[in-house]
Amino acid sequence: MRGISVCLVLAFLTLVCSFKIPINNPFHVNYDQGKSGDSGYSYRVGTGIYDVTGPAAEENMMGYAMPQQRTAGIHMRLRSRAFVFVDQNDNRLVYVSSDICMTFQSVKMEVIAKLQELFGDLYSHENVMLSGTHTHSGPGGFSWYALYDITSLGFSEGNFNVIVNGIVQAIVMAHKNVPDVGGQILMTRDTLNSTSINRSPTAYLNNPAEERAQYLWDVDRNITVLRIEGQNQQELGAIAWFSVHGTSMNNTNHLISSDNKGYAAYLFEKYKNPAGTLPGMGPFVAAFGQSNEGDVSPNTKGPHCPDGSPCEPYYSTCNGKNEGCIASGPGENMFESTQIIGNNQFQKALGLYEDTDNAVSLSGPIQFRHTFLNMTDITVNGNFTISGQNEQTCRAAMGYSFAAGTIDGPGAFNFSQGDNRTSGNWFWNWVGSFIAKPTPEQIACQSPKPILLDVGLHEPYPWTPDVIPIQLATIGQLVLIAVPGEFTTMSGRRVRNTVLQALKNSGFPQEPEPYAVVIGLANTYTGYITTEQEYDTQRYEGASTIFGPHTLGAYQQEFEKLAIALATGQAVPPGPTPRNLTTEQKSFLPPVIFDSHPIGKAFGDVIQDATNTYTINDTVIVSFVGANPRNNYMTQSSFLTVDIQENGNWQTVLVDGDWDTRMYWQSKDIAESVITIEWNISPDVVPGSYRITHSGYAKEIPFVDKYTFYTGASSTFTVTN
Secondary structure: OOOOOHHHHHHHHHHHHOOOOOOOOOOOOOOOOOOOOOOOOOEEEEEEEEEOOOOOEEEEEEOOOOOOOEEEEEOOOOEEEEEEEEOOOOOEEEEEEEOOOOOOHHHHHHHHHHHHHHHHHHOOOOOEEEEEOOEOOEEOOOOOOHHHOHHHOEOOHHHHHHHHHHHHHHHHHHHHOOOOOOEOEEEEEEEOOOOOEEOOHHHHOOOOHHHHOOOOOOOOOEEEEEEEEOHHHOEEEEEEEOOOOEOOOOOOOOOEOOHHHHHHHHHHHHHHOOOOOOOOOOOOEEEEEOOOOOOEEOOOOEEEOOOOOEOEOOOOEEOOEOOOOEEEOOOOOHHHHHHHHHHHHHHHHHHHHHOHHHOEEOOOOEEEEEEEEEOOOOEEOHHHOOOOOOEEOOOOOEEHHHHHEEOOEEOOOOOOOOOOOOOOOHHHHHHHOOOOOOOHHHHHHHOOOOEEEOHHHOOOOOOOOOEEEEEEEEEOOEEEEEOOOEEOHHHHHHHHHHHHHHHHHOOOOOOOOOEEEEEOOEOOOOEEEOOHHHHHHOOHHHHOEOOOOOHHHHHHHHHHHHHHHHHHOOOOOOOOOOOOOHHHOOEOOOOOOOOOOOOOOOOOOEEEOOOOEEEOOOEEEEEEEEOOHHHOOOOOOOOEEEEEEEOOEEEEEEEOOOOOEEEEEEEEOOOEEEEEEEEEOOOOOOOEEEEEEEEEEEOOOOOOOOOEEEEEEOOOEEEEO
C-alpha cells in the first residue's frame, strides 16, 4: 500500500468531531532444470473466475489512501481467479488471486464461513489461500479495522459483499470444474528484466554487504510460471508469480483498474480462450499472483522532481519537500505504463508457459499447515535477531515516514521518508493522541521508530489486526509461503531461505529440489515487513512495519515451526481465534438518495452521439443520461458494450472489462449523472458498422430501494481501415 497519508488522520478527526540475523545459504534459481517428462504424478485441477468489481462511483480507492481519490468509472473490471488443486490422495488446496489491493481478515473469514455452509469442512482456513494482486485502483472500505477504512468514510458493505461473493463463486466454479482424471502441472522459472525497481534502495543497502553480495539485484526479478494441464495435455490455466507493486496507475486515477497484473491476466486469457470470448467468461484462467513486492515499484524511470532532476535519495525529497518526488514510467502516462509493465509480465509468462521442454513437472502430495499468531506478544529467538538475544514483538504502531508515502505516491504535510527522530513533531504527536498515547514500553519496543499513530493501543479494539494467520503449503516440490502483508525483497528472501532450510533439515524430500514462492498480501493484511536493518532506516516500509523491528524475525521463527511440522507430519495448534467485528462496522458515506434526469430526457438517452465514420486509432466518445453506478455494480455484466452489426443483428465485441474501453461517471446538479463511454479503436478491429450502448439502474424514488433498469444506444457509425 502506498501509504495512508496524513489526510487519513484529518479524516478521522472530522469523523470524531462529527459525532543478529543468520545468513543462510540463499536458494538460487537453478536454470538447468532438466526436461519435463512424465513424473508419474497427476493432479486434478479446477479453475474458476468471477467478477469482484465494486462501486464505480464515489467510493474511496484502496491503496494510496487519498481521500480525494474516489471512483468515477471503470477502465477494466476486477476479477477473482481460483484454482482447486487435488492430489492422488484427494488432498485439496485452494489458491485464489483477486484483483483487490489486499486480502483483509474480514474477507478471509467470511469466505471460509460461506464455503463451509456449502461444502462442510472440505475447505477451511488451513487449505484455502487468498491473495490480492495489490491494485491501487479498486474500491476500498472492506476491512474490519479502522486504519484501512478511514479514507473510505468507514465500512463499505456493498464492496465487501461483492468481493466475498465473487471469491466464493470463483472457488465454487473451480470446485465444480475439478475433472475426474488428472493431468500434470509444469513449472518453469526465469528472470524478468526492465519491469521493476527498488523504491527504497537506501534501506536495502543497510542490509549486510555479505548478504547483498549473494544476489544480483536489489529486487527479486524471478518469475515462476505454472502450466496446468488436464487429461491428454488439455490446457486449463496458468499462474505466474512476480514481485511488483500495482501502482502503474497513479493516485490521480479515478477509474477502477486491475492495473498491470490484471492487464497481464487479461492478455493471457484473451490469447488462450476462443476468439470472441468476452473478458472473464472463458474456460482458460490465468492468474498473475503477487509475491514479496514490498519495496518494488513498476515505475521504472525512477523518482524525479518536477524540474526533472533526481530526488534526494535518502529522504526522497525535492528541495526538502516530499510531495514533488514522484516515480513514473516506463510509459508517457499511467495507462501506457500499465500496458508496458503488464505486457512485459504476460510475454515472459507466455514464453515460459510454452517452453515445456525446459519445464519441471511437479511431483508429490499436497500438504499444508496453518496457525494464528498473537503478533503483539511473540518472543523472538536470538537465531533471528541482530543482537543474538531473545527479543519481543510490539503492539502495532505506525511511524512518521508512514505519512510521507512513497515515490509511487507521496504523502503530504511535509513528512519525509527516513524520519527516525524519536522527538517527532509536536502537532502530529497531539493528533496521534486522539487514538492512543504511546506508553514508555511501547516507545522502547518500537524504537527507533517515532510513533505517529499508536494503532495497537486503541480501545475497545485496535485499529489493525493483531491475531494474524500464517500458512504454508506444498504442491509436490513447490512450496507456497502465504504472508499476511508486504514483505520487502530481502525479507522475502530470508523467509524463503528459512523455510527451505527447515524443510531440508526435517527430512522433506530434496529430489526433485524444492522451490519456494512467497504468496504476498494473503489471508489478512498487516502492512509491511522489513528486515531489522531496513527498519532502522525508517523509510516508508520500515515505518509501516507495525509490530516493531523484530517482526520479520518472528515470522521466520513461526514459519520455521510450520515447515518442521509439515516435513515431519506433525499437527500444529490452531492458535488464538481472531475477532469477528461484523457488528462493529459503521459507514459515513451517504447512500444514493435518488437519480434524476433533465426535463425532456430519459435515462439512457444520448447526450453526445458518435459521428458517422471513424478509422483505426480514433477514439469514439458517446455520452448518455445515466444514473449512479452505485445502484448496481453490473456484476458479471457490463455498463457498456461495443457492438458490430452482422447480418442485421448486433454482436457484442467489447465490454467494460476490455482494455480499449473506458466508462466515465460524472455527477451533475443534485442527482443527475452523465455516463461517457470511450472506445479507442485498435489496429485489429474489423471494419464494419458499430454502435455503443450503455446500461444501468436508476433509483427514481427517494429513500426507496427500488431500481429501474435502463439502456441506451448511440447511432450506428462506420469503422474503416
